[in-house]
Amino acid sequence: QQPVQSPQAVILREGEDAVINCSSSKALYSVHWYRQKHGEAPVFLMILLKGGEQKGHEKISASFNEKKQQSSLYLTASQLSYSGTYFCGTYAYSGAGSYQLTFGKGTKLSVIP
């Protein structure tokens, strides 16, 4: 039930682009992306809803393929501040009338000068 993220880690030079992928075996209602820096709590970046609506960060974009239960996060012209671990969270029905947000293992992104 845990979404699968790829790659596990990536190293970029400032200004380069990266794509982080997230896939799930469950039917999804939305996908949530977070970034976590070392020793800190995850910080919300973006939410992608069924039907195409997106809410979130101005400089980071993402896509959500509802049929394939896949999402991708696009980081363009990376900055040093983009370094951290990126988590996708998949929001799905978990039974008994409730929904839950389940996170992948994360993708560690390192941006170097």
Added chain:
Amino acid sequence: ETGVTQSPTHLIKTRGQQVTLRCSSQSGHNTVSWYQQALGQGPQFIFQYYREEENGRGNFPPRFSGLQFPNYSSELNVNALELDDSALYLCASRGDRGQETQYFGPGTRLLVL
């Protein structure tokens, strides 16, 4: 600043002891979720409360229990602590509409010796 607070920030316990962690959600957020994050892993869903009732639970034993109070505060209780319980414990709150963004607190780092 997410408006979600947790206490204490750090805690050291010994095996077999019991611990209570506390969370204060954003005002108006009736859903609170608790997660366990081991080093190098993504947040693992423990359980979720909505209006003081548990309405979702992950793969955690019954010695992990919780309470939610009408004043938007909540507790995570762990009995009979084990060494593997050492982790960062995160609470996250969200509003009532189906796809609301979930905001994390700063976490409580628990060390079991």
